[in-house]
Amino acid sequence: MVYALSYPRSGKSWFRYCFDFITEASSSDSELLYHSHWQSDHDFKIENNFDIKNILLLRNYKEAIFSELNNIYSRNPIAVIAKLLTHIRDNPGILSKHEFDAVNTSTAIWGEVTDMLLAFKAKQYISDFLIPNFPEFRTGSRGFTGGAASLNPNWLISLEESGQSGLAPVINNFLVHQYHFALQLKNYYELLEYHDNVASLNPDNALIIRYEDLMQNPLFELNKVIDFMDKRHCATPEQISRYRNRLHMLIANIKNHKLMSINKYRSQGHMATSYKRGSTHDYHRQMGQKAGLWDKSFLLDTDRVLKNKNPELFNKYLSDYEEKAN
Numbered sequence: 001m002v003y004a005l006s007y008p009r010s011g012k013s014w015f016r017y018c019f020d021f022i023t024e025a026s027s028s029d030s031e032l033l034y035h036s037h038w039q040s041d042h043d044f045k046i047e048n049n050f051d052i053k054n055i056l057l058l059r060n061y062k063e064a065i066f067s068e069l070n071n072i073y074s075r076n077p078i079a080v081i082a083k084l085l086t087h088i089r090d091n092p093g094i095l096s097k098h099e100f101d102a103v104n105t106s107t108a109i110w111g112e113v114t115d116m117l118l119a120f121k122a123k124q125y126i127s128d129f130l131i132p133n134f135p136e137f138r139t140g141s142r143g144f145t146g147g148a149a150s151l152n153p154n155w156l157i158s159l160e161e162s163g164q165s166g167l168a169p170v171i172n173n174f175l176v177h178q179y180h181f182a183l184q185l186k187n188y189y190e191l192l193e194y195h196d197n198v199a200s201l202n203p204d205n206a207l208i209i210r211y212e213d214l215m216q217n218p219l220f221e222l223n224k225v226i227d228f229m230d231k232r233h234c235a236t237p238e239q240i241s242r243y244r245n246r247l248h249m250l251i252a253n254i255k256n257h258k259l260m261s262i263n264k265y266r267s268q269g270h271m272a273t274s275y276k277r278g279s280t281h282d283y284h285r286q287m288g289q290k291a292g293l294w295d296k297s298f299l300l301d302t303d304r305v306l307k308n309k310n311p312e313l314f315n316k317y318l319s320d321y322e323e324k325a326n
Contacts, residue, residue, distance in 0.1 A: 002234060003046060004035040005195065006057035007188045009067040011211040012037075015057055017261040018222055022246045023239075032234060038187075039194050040090075047194065052205065053232050055225065056195040059211035060321040062302060063282060065184045128309050129182040129189070131301050185305055192317055193310070204231065208317075219251050299323045 006012050012035060019025075019033055033055075039047035046052055199206035207228045214221045226247065230240045250257055303322050307314040314322075 001031070002033050002053045002055055002229065002232075003044070004033055004055040004057060005039065005191050006035070006037060007059070007061070007064050007068075007184075007191055008037050009064045009071070010057045010059035011209075011214055012057060013265045014258070014261050015209065015214065017257070017264070018218065018250060019225065021250050021257065022222065022226070022243050023235075024242075024246065032229070037191075039190065050194075050197045050201045052198060053228075053234070054195055054198040054205060055207045055209060055228070056191065057209050057211060057214075058192075058317065060282065061185070061188050061306065061318065062299060062321065064211075065181070065188065068184065069181065126179060126182040126186055129185040129305055130178065131181070131298070131305060185302070189306060189309060189313075192313060196313060196316070218254065219247065222247050222250075296323065300325065 004012075004015070006015075016033075016035060023032055025032065034044060036044065039045075195206060195208070207224065209221055209225065223244070226240060226243050229235050229243075230237075235243065300323050306318060307322070
């Protein structure tokens with residue numbers, strides 16, 4: 001069994017489509033590959049087990065996180081509350097059951113939700129990943145009130161109606177969404193840290209597939225996956241030979257396969273914005289800047305948070321994604 005991990009919007013659907021085509025398996029019955037966005041998955045809890053075969057799908061963290069949050073906020077910005085509470089529920093070290101129940105029963109009262117998140121341990125849990133220049137709260141316009149960053153659902157609705165819904169307006173105005181953004185950075189970092197632990201124990205058991213490389217040169221990247229399975233004895237020589245033949249069949253008709261994969265992805269309710277626009281590398285970062293949703297300093301601060309958390313890990317895996325100051 002190979003365990004593939006990735007932060008959401010890092011190419012899982014396309015990678016899985018290619019893998020299943022090559023191995024002639026369906027996603028539901030494949031015995032070769034198990035994929036999750038979390039090490040502490042409900043079915044396979046591997047967070048403390050580094051003696052596994054691990055493929056990490058890695059995408060520019062800004063692109064992946066911006067894409068994930070835009071997908072959430074464009075459909076229902078207020079849903080972030082439920083997302084954050086779900087994460088808190090599934091990680092009992094953050095809040096006790098009594099504390100979680102207190103928060104969960106107050107979700108209809110926006111100010112109280114934020115107050116409780118502040119009062120409990122959420123900030124401590126994500127403190128290393130908070131963007132330092134975000135204001136703790138704003139007052140005055142757009143129905144936003146002072147105090148502990150009360151949420152005003154009417155303002156969020158007006159944002160959607162005016163076509164201004166998106167990542168930065170929500171994050172810049174609501175503390176709970178700033179916490180949610182920090183949580184995404186933490187989730188991304190923990191996947192990277194987990195993979196590095198696997199590689200430190202046994203480098204031959206760890207493989208990185210970068211989303212950008214997979215999109216640009218699928219033949220080379222998918223051959224790396226087959227080589228990985230071959231060297232780790234995940235398949236017989238006859239199967240490996242068949243996988244290589246199937247890979248060439250995939251590449252020969254790659255445009256149609258991409259179209260089938262993206263149609264399946266959209267049918268599941270995903271936006272696939274960057275694919276629709278014909279960009280695979282820095283669509284969300286560039287479009288956000290052009291639209292004035294964030295400036296260069298925000299991107300630099302996002303880099304700085306992960307770099308300060310673990311400079312060695314950042315330089316090892318993420319330096320190619322770092323913003324240039326000029």
